Structure formats: structure tokens, C-alpha cells
Amino acid sequence: MKYLLLIPFFVLISCGNKEAILLPKSNVTIVSNVEDHSPIYIFFRNNAKDTLAAVNRKNEIISTNWIFNIDKRLPLRLVLPEVMKLQEKKRNEVAHKNELAQNYYSYADSLHKNLAFIPFTDVVYKMEKPSTFESFIYFQKNGFVKINNTIYSNTQLSKLNDLFIEHECEIVFSFDKNVSFGEYIQDKILIDKLVVQKKGIWINHKKEFIY
Incomplete structure (x- = not known):
């Protein structure tokens, strides 16, 4: 799998298929850099009249910082149940648990033209x-x-x-x-x-x- 970052969206290339994530935008950066991370993607998809949140976590490594790249068009009622499942998985991990690993949402800082992050590790939804x-x-x-x-x-x-x-x-x-x-x-x-x-x-x- 490859991905391209074209602010303000990701393009993922997997098995010859392309999918884009439209990132949220702001004009400020909360966190500018996250080391040792795994990406998690939640795509916006339409199925007939329904909107779906499709999760791709193939690159997830439990002991790393997780960066959630989520399409800005998705409503919270679809996004957060998926986020909660992944939070629970990470919190309950025993064998490879890393107490220092954090969770972040990504977004595009359109003023400074960079990818930015906001932490949410301790949030209980x-x-x-x-x-x-x-x-x-x-x-x-x-x-x-x-x-x-x-x-x-x-x-x-x-x-x-x-x-x-x-x-x-x-x-x-x-x-x-x-x-x-x-x-x-x-x-x-x-x-x-x-x-x-x-x-x-x-x-x-x-x-x-x-x-």
C-alpha cells in the first residue's frame, strides 16, 4: 500500500485501487510532528442511499502512536463508534502495550500548508x-x-x-x-x-x- 499526501487530502493506492480522504482543515497547528506512528484510515463511502464509514487499519502496530486519518464528510454517529472500538482494543492490549503511545486525529493546516495533529488518547466517548x-x-x-x-x-x-x-x-x-x-x-x-x-x-x- 502506498499513500500520497496532497494537502488537504490523502490518496491511498492499494492493489491498483485509489481512494481519497478529505481531511478536516484549520489555520492553526496543535501538534506538528508525531514520531513512531501507525496510520489508520476511515473513508467516506456511499452505498445506494446510505453513507458508510470504512475502516482501513492494515498498518496498525499496537505499540506505536496511532494517527487517525478520517474523512471530514463523515458524521460523528458513524465515525466515533469505529474510533471507540479501536480505542478499546488499544487500552485492553497486554502483550505489546506501550503506556506512552498516544492517539491523534490528523487535519490539514491550510495556512501553513502542513499536516497537523490533535491528541485524544484520554477521551472517553x-x-x-x-x-x-x-x-x-x-x-x-x-x-x-x-x-x-x-x-x-x-x-x-x-x-x-x-x-x-x-x-x-x-x-x-x-x-x-x-x-x-x-x-x-x-x-x-x-x-x-x-x-x-x-x-x-x-x-x-x-x-x-x-x-
């Missing part, structure tokens, strides 16, 4: 609605986000400290299951920039809900 006892930020399609039952543009997340009242709370992130993977990565990059200044308010980066 739940395909359900969060408890009402948690303060949650719900990312919707087309750049909107619901915070405490009010709709905002996701660009207003920088005002997060003004949107929560003065009491202790844990902020949990949730996502519409029909959000595209491309939108999801853009939202994750926005989350990475968040700084909470109010005492007693903290962000849980290790748990995400999809519903």
Missing part, C-alpha cells in the same frame, strides 16, 4: 445524553453551540467565563451526532484555546457525549 447535573456545552451543526439552553455562535466560546454563574461546576462537552468530522475537529481546536478564569469552574477534557 459516550453515545448518550449527559446527566442534567453537569453543565454542558453542546456543539450543533453549522457553527452553533448551546450553553445552558441558550444558542451562541461557536466563536463566542472565548466569552465562556461570562456565561457561567458564580458557583462550582464541571464543564462537559457534547456534540450533535450529525455534526461532520470536519466540524468536530474545528470545534476541538476552539476547545483547545479555552481558558477558564473563574474559580471553581473546570473543564473535563476526558469525557465527551455524542447524541
Whole structure:
């Protein structure tokens, strides 16, 4: 198998067949380089009227860092169940387990013309609605986000400290299951920039809900 990186997409050549992955795009780089890695590909495919997420993990090596190259057109409801299966496999490995190995999503930094990565090793995904006892930020399609039952543009997340009242709370992130993977990565990059200044308010980066 060979692959070509033509920002912003991969072209894989296997057994004479070509398949492309359209990568998510951003204008910032979270992580610029990952050493000792194995690629995992999740393709966008159409079967009659259905959209399918097709996984290719032929080059997977359990003890390495895993880079997930996922087509940006796929909805989270199709992508994340496949990601969760692979996460579980890696976490449960005993014989060749490497405690230092990480998982990353890849995306194209269109400003700097390079491949970039965002880590998600410790994230536990739940395909359900969060408890009402948690303060949650719900990312919707087309750049909107619901915070405490009010709709905002996701660009207003920088005002997060003004949107929560003065009491202790844990902020949990949730996502519409029909959000595209491309939108999801853009939202994750926005989350990475968040700084909470109010005492007693903290962000849980290790748990995400999809519903």
C-alpha cells in the first residue's frame, strides 16, 4: 500500500485501487510532528442511499502512536463508534502495550500548508445524553453551540467565563451526532484555546457525549 499526501487530502493506492480522504482543515497547528506512528484510515463511502464509514487499519502496530486519518464528510454517529472500538482494543492490549503511545486525529493546516495533529488518547466517548447535573456545552451543526439552553455562535466560546454563574461546576462537552468530522475537529481546536478564569469552574477534557 502506498499513500500520497496532497494537502488537504490523502490518496491511498492499494492493489491498483485509489481512494481519497478529505481531511478536516484549520489555520492553526496543535501538534506538528508525531514520531513512531501507525496510520489508520476511515473513508467516506456511499452505498445506494446510505453513507458508510470504512475502516482501513492494515498498518496498525499496537505499540506505536496511532494517527487517525478520517474523512471530514463523515458524521460523528458513524465515525466515533469505529474510533471507540479501536480505542478499546488499544487500552485492553497486554502483550505489546506501550503506556506512552498516544492517539491523534490528523487535519490539514491550510495556512501553513502542513499536516497537523490533535491528541485524544484520554477521551472517553459516550453515545448518550449527559446527566442534567453537569453543565454542558453542546456543539450543533453549522457553527452553533448551546450553553445552558441558550444558542451562541461557536466563536463566542472565548466569552465562556461570562456565561457561567458564580458557583462550582464541571464543564462537559457534547456534540450533535450529525455534526461532520470536519466540524468536530474545528470545534476541538476552539476547545483547545479555552481558558477558564473563574474559580471553581473546570473543564473535563476526558469525557465527551455524542447524541
